[in-house]
Amino acid sequence: MHTESLNTQSSFPPKNTEPRPEHPPEVPLAIHDLTVAYHRKPVLWDIELNIPEGKLVGIVGPNGAGKSTLLKACLDLIPKTSGWAHIYGKPYRKARHRVAYVPQRESVDWDFPVSALDVVAMGAYRRLGWFRRVNKAETERARNALDQVGIAHLADRQISQLSGGQQQRVFLARALMQDADLYLMDEPFAAVDAATEQAIVKLLRTLSAQGKTCLVVHHDLATVTTYFDWLVLLNMRVVASGPAEETFTRENLQKTYGGKLNLLEKAAEALGHSID
Amino acid sequence: MPPWSDILEVLTLQTYNTRLVVLSTSLLGIAAGLVGAFLLLRKRSLMGDALSHATLPGVAIAFAVMVSLGGTGKSLPGLLLGATISGVAGIVTMLLIRNTTRLRDDVAMGFVLSVFFGIGVASLQMVQNIPGASAAGLESFIYGKTASMVHSDFILIAVVAGVASLVSLALTKEFLLLCFDDGFAASQGWPTLMLDMALLGLVTAVTVIGLQAVGLILVIAFLITPPTAARFWTNNLVPMLFLSAGIGGISGWLGASISALTPQLPAGAVIVLVAAALFLISMLFAPARGVIPRLVRQGRLRRKVDRQHLLRAAYEILESMASDDETRNIPLPMDALQGMRTWTPHQLGKILRVARREDHLEPAVPGMIRLSEPGFGEAARVTRNHRLWESYLINYADIAPSHVDRDADMVEHILGADLVSELEADLDSRDIVLPVPPSPHPIQTEPRAEA
Numbered sequence: 001m002h003t004e005s006l007n008t009q010s011s012f013p014p015k016n017t018e019p020r021p022e023h024p025p026e027v028p029l030a031i032h033d034l035t036v037a038y039h040r041k042p043v044l045w046d047i048e049l050n051i052p053e054g055k056l057v058g059i060v061g062p063n064g065a066g067k068s069t070l071l072k073a074c075l076d077l078i079p080k081t082s083g084w085a086h087i088y089g090k091p092y093r094k095a096r097h098r099v100a101y102v103p104q105r106e107s108v109d110w111d112f113p114v115s116a117l118d119v120v121a122m123g124a125y126r127r128l129g130w131f132r133r134v135n136k137a138e139t140e141r142a143r144n145a146l147d148q149v150g151i152a153h154l155a156d157r158q159i160s161q162l163s164g165g166q167q168q169r170v171f172l173a174r175a176l177m178q179d180a181d182l183y184l185m186d187e188p189f190a191a192v193d194a195a196t197e198q199a200i201v202k203l204l205r206t207l208s209a210q211g212k213t214c215l216v217v218h219h220d221l222a223t224v225t226t227y228f229d230w231l232v233l234l235n236m237r238v239v240a241s242g243p244a245e246e247t248f249t250r251e252n253l254q255k256t257y258g259g260k261l262n263l264l265e266k267a268a269e270a271l272g273h274s275i276d
Numbered sequence: 277m278p279p280w281s282d283i284l285e286v287l288t289l290q291t292y293n294t295r296l297v298v299l300s301t302s303l304l305g306i307a308a309g310l311v312g313a314f315l316l317l318r319k320r321s322l323m324g325d326a327l328s329h330a331t332l333p334g335v336a337i338a339f340a341v342m343v344s345l346g347g348t349g350k351s352l353p354g355l356l357l358g359a360t361i362s363g364v365a366g367i368v369t370m371l372l373i374r375n376t377t378r379l380r381d382d383v384a385m386g387f388v389l390s391v392f393f394g395i396g397v398a399s400l401q402m403v404q405n406i407p408g409a410s411a412a413g414l415e416s417f418i419y420g421k422t423a424s425m426v427h428s429d430f431i432l433i434a435v436v437a438g439v440a441s442l443v444s445l446a447l448t449k450e451f452l453l454l455c456f457d458d459g460f461a462a463s464q465g466w467p468t469l470m471l472d473m474a475l476l477g478l479v480t481a482v483t484v485i486g487l488q489a490v491g492l493i494l495v496i497a498f499l500i501t502p503p504t505a506a507r508f509w510t511n512n513l514v515p516m517l518f519l520s521a522g523i524g525g526i527s528g529w530l531g532a533s534i535s536a537l538t539p540q541l542p543a544g545a546v547i548v549l550v551a552a553a554l555f556l557i558s559m560l561f562a563p564a565r566g567v568i569p570r571l572v573r574q575g576r577l578r579r580k581v582d583r584q585h586l587l588r589a590a591y592e593i594l595e596s597m598a599s600d601d602e603t604r605n606i607p608l609p610m611d612a613l614q615g616m617r618t619w620t621p622h623q624l625g626k627i628l629r630v631a632r633r634e635d636h637l638e639p640a641v642p643g644m645i646r647l648s649e650p651g652f653g654e655a656a657r658v659t660r661n662h663r664l665w666e667s668y669l670i671n672y673a674d675i676a677p678s679h680v681d682r683d684a685d686m687v688e689h690i691l692g693a694d695l696v697s698e699l700e701a702d703l704d705s706r707d708i709v710l711p712v713p714p715s716p717h718p719i720q721t722e723p724r725a726e727a
Binding site: 039072075076077093096099101103107108109112113114115118119122125126128130131132133134158160174 | 317319378446447449450452453455456457459460462463464465466507510511512513516
């Protein structure tokens with residue numbers, strides 16, 4: 001009896017010598033061989049992408065390059081023709097709780113009978129689950145989130161009475177409510193005032209300092225290197241992906257934006273028409 | 277017109293004949309108001325219309341089936357079951373068209389609506405000719421007819437309406453998310469397709485139980501009018517839901533009562549007309565978004581702007597008349613006032629009348645006006661706000677001094693106390709003289725040449 005217990009003590013449980021990592025070692029977003037097509041017309045070809053943790057990532061490319069499509073495919077909002085996108089090593093449906101999505105502002109009708117606070121509280125719906133109403137604690141969190149984006153005083157205002165920049169901040173506050181590790185933002189800087197732009201940049205830096213990863217679809221080439229530390233140049237395929245300073249080169253931009261009708265686009269057109 | 281005692285009896289549900297009808301249309305109205313609010317916010321109103329028209333073939337086919345099984349074919353639950361099946365078939369057809377072709381939604385809906393309705397009308401004609409069966413009355417499903425309601429029909433309608441209301445209230449949060457931002461909802465793992473099906477299911481339920489009383493052509497109005505009317509009164513979803521349910525319920529109650537009192541008026545039409553009247557009242561008078569309150573607010577703002585322009589003009593004339601640094605309240609000539617802005621004599625006369633009514637002016641000799649004590653104070657305040665704003669525009673917005681007058685003209689009237697104190701703090705830090713700082717640009721006080 002005595003020896004047995006000694007034995008147990010020495011061999012079980014095994015001694016944990018290494019501290020467990022706070023997050024699994026997997027990268028926040030790993031995409032392999034991803035192709036997406038609308039009505040057979042491919043908009044993204046063979047995307048290979050590994051986004052390192054804690055980076056502020058700008059996704060840049062011309063109109064129709066598939067930037068929004070890339071985000072939506074990662075979020076399972078549109079079907080993938082081939083390939084996969086893994087969030088922290090898991091398919092999206094198993095990693096939902098770690099991802100926050102900020103859709104384009106124009107994707108919703110802002111003349112909707114809800115207040116800014118109501119919209120932000122939507123970020124808590126998943127936590128609340130079916131049938132449960134937004135409670136005091138979540139309302140308090142929503143107010144804090146609005147405070148973080150600098151518009152706490154507009155909490156009770158109807159959303160149609162907000163400026164474009166304020167609406168964008170409401171969307172960001174809703175994402176903050178989700179307390180995620182990976183943020184996917186679709187053009188948060190589109191048509192916002194200078195104050196909002198600065199507020200968003202500040203927020204992105206705060207998130208990054210907390211070790212969160214942010215993927216931001218961006219349009220303004222003049223600011224990419226100041227705002228982001230990692231860059232993905234996209235035009236139906238990944239032209240380049242890497243640290244912002246190294247990736248933002250004349251040659252890469254030429255490849256991304258130049259040569260309007262390249263062979264890939266022609267092929268996509270042909271495929272799109274092949275069943276008409 | 278029927279006597280008051282009859283009217284009272286019907287409205288208070290004391291007459292047995294009409295009690296069931298009035299009660300069922302009221303419950304139906306509440307359910308339609310709740311479900312319709314989400315249908316409207318989901319922007320699927322037309323889909324509801326297609327759905328209701330697609331129910332007609334089912335009514336005719338259910339009748340034929342029941343007759344062939346040996347019944348009279350007039351059992352309401354049986355007919356409504358048929359209506360449900362063909363309504364759902366209509367929706368499925370529509371979704372198939374949408375998902376397999378590139379036709380737009382409205383084309384698919386228009387197609388389903390007309391084709392199913394056509395099939396319905398044709399099959400109604402065919403079942404009329406079944407020997408030994410009377411299909412008379414089936415066409416009442418098109419326009420609605422309440423007279424034939426029996427107790428079991430009422431129970432069916434009440435239960436379905438009650439369940440539909442409770443389900444839509446229980447799913448308020450989920451439907452709100454679906455209607456506002458379905459992409460975000462899907463990204464969060466909410467089953468948006470299932471929620472959409474649940475919403476369409478509720479619409480189907482309300483439509484089908486509304487067929488008998490309101491008819492398939494008008495039932496869509498019963499779904500859409502109450503929430504549209506409710507939207508004028510509020511900017512918040514929950515009050516909108518309850519208002520919509522209330523408007524729907526009142527429409528059903530009043531409409532069916534009026535129809536019961538004047539039998540030549542069909543209930544469905546009267547119900548929809550009552551709802552339309554409530555809609556019209558809401559559109560015109562609702563304080564939040566109604567047309568007339570908005571016009572009143574605009575008029576009030578315009579009068580405020582006029583008044584402030586008048587007072588500032590007067591103050592600036594008094595400034596130019598002062599021999600030393602201090603501006604005093606003395607009588608000033610009308611001509612000078614006339615020259616300050618592009619007022620016609622008629623407009624100026626009107627503005628002066630308003631100013632007199634508000635005690636901003638004191639009696640003076642003809643051709644002159646004199647500000648009252650409060651009027652002078654207000655004039656100084658208004659001028660000060662204008663100048664504060666002008667300095668801000670020059671210093672921060674880099675607007676040329678020759679332009680700031682016009683820009684400030686637009687903004688000064690809506691300056692709130694908080695903005696003013698912010699401007700003050702800012703100007704204070706740059707040693708600008710208060711209370712009324714000097715104008716940053718020359719003021720023209722000579723009468724302007726006539727154009």
